[in-house]
Amino acid sequence: MLGLSLVALLAACGTETGAKNQTNGETNLGEAVDYTIIGIEPGAGMMTVAAEMLEAYENLAGWEVYEASTPAMLVELEMAIANEEPIIVTGWNPHWKFLNYDLKYLEDPLGIWGESENYHTLARIGLKEDMPEAYEILDRFFWETEDMEQVMYGAQDSSFEEAALKWVEENRDKVNEWTEGVPRVDGESIELISHQWDSEYASGEVMRIVLEEQGYNVTVTPVDPAVAFQALASGEVDATVSPWLPATHGALYEEHEGNFIDLGENLVDARVGIVVPAYMDIDSIEDIPVRE
Numbered sequence: 223m224l225g226l227s228l229v230a231l232l233a234a235c236g237t238e239t240g241a242k243n244q245t246n247g248e249t250n251l252g253e254a255v256d257y258t259i260i261g262i263e264p265g266a267g268m269m270t271v272a273a274e275m276l277e278a279y280e281n282l283a284g285w286e287v288y289e290a291s292t293p294a295m296l297v298e299l300e301m302a303i304a305n306e307e308p309i310i311v312t313g314w315n316p317h318w319k320f321l322n323y324d325l326k327y328l329e330d331p332l333g334i335w336g337e338s339e340n341y342h343t344l345a346r347i348g349l350k351e352d353m354p355e356a357y358e359i360l361d362r363f364f365w366e367t368e369d370m371e372q373v374m375y376g377a378q379d380s381s382f383e384e385a386a387l388k389w390v391e392e393n394r395d396k397v398n399e400w401t402e403g404v405p406r407v408d409g410e411s412i413e414l415i416s417h418q419w420d421s422e423y424a425s426g427e428v429m430r431i432v433l434e435e436q437g438y439n440v441t442v443t444p445v446d447p448a449v450a451f452q453a454l455a456s457g458e459v460d461a462t463v464s465p466w467l468p469a470t471h472g473a474l475y476e477e478h479e480g481n482f483i484d485l486g487e488n489l490v491d492a493r494v495g496i497v498v499p500a501y502m503d504i505d506s507i508e509d510i511p512v513r514e
């Protein structure tokens with residue numbers, strides 16, 4: 223519902239400013255997008271970074287980052303591109319939008335979004351002693367962007383479960399590197415935590431399958447990043463392969479540092495930032511016009 227009302231609201235704004243701009247023959251980008259960058263779920267790490275960006279860039283004074291949802295943002299993006307209209311969104315890789323549309327990241331001279339992001343595997347304190355087999359597999363877990371994308375894109379016309387199973391079956395070599403020599407267990411329960419974005423469904427499902435094959439009884443619960451860090455730091459859950467660092471979930475990492483074990487990266491070269499269609503003639507966050 224929220225998504226639909228956002229669409230209606232922005233569609234209405236677009237028509238109004240579009241008509242106004244036609245009379246003077248030029249389109250002011252700020253007016254055309256109603257001084258709004260389309261964000262995603264309020265709980266996303268990106269929204270915290272986006273708020274920092276608004277503070278840091280002088281030209282963004284008076285601009286807003288709209289809190290909505292990933293599906294609503296994607297609908298906005300699709301509609302804008304269909305009409306070759308301007309739009310500015312919070313975007314990230316890996317994600318299929320870069321496969322379907324010609325998009326670009328705006329340069330970020332103040333370095334608010336960082337160069338590139340890495341997924342880390344985090345475990346609760348004591349997991350190594352309690353479940354050394356799972357700990358060892360989680361510690362070895364590492365894959366490439368292309369692997370994750372295969373699961374994410376595969377899930378578009380099946381399900382994350384099926385796509386992850388297919389990936390595991392087609393990538394036995396890689397999976398064996400994570401599990402080779404690790405003793406099997408007998409139905410021990412392990413709780414993983416993840417988030418409600420496609421990339422995290424993909425990694426969560428693959429980990430679930432791998433640990434189940436090892437003999438574990440696995441639960442994967444998708445929650446907001448803040449809840450995930452809290453649950454891990456208090457020892458309520460066992461591990462996560464979902465955090466994006468150093469920028470996206472950096473504030474949460476710092477808040478809970480010392481209360482979890484960082485097993486290092488499991489995927490490198492992810493990215494977060496401000497994204498626009500390639501046909502737009504701005505290249506940097508600094509090119510976003512000042513609100514008059």
Ligand code: PBE
Binds near residue numbers: 267466
């Ligand atoms: N994301 C995708 C999330 C994490 C995964 C970058 C949109 C975020 O917390 O911002």
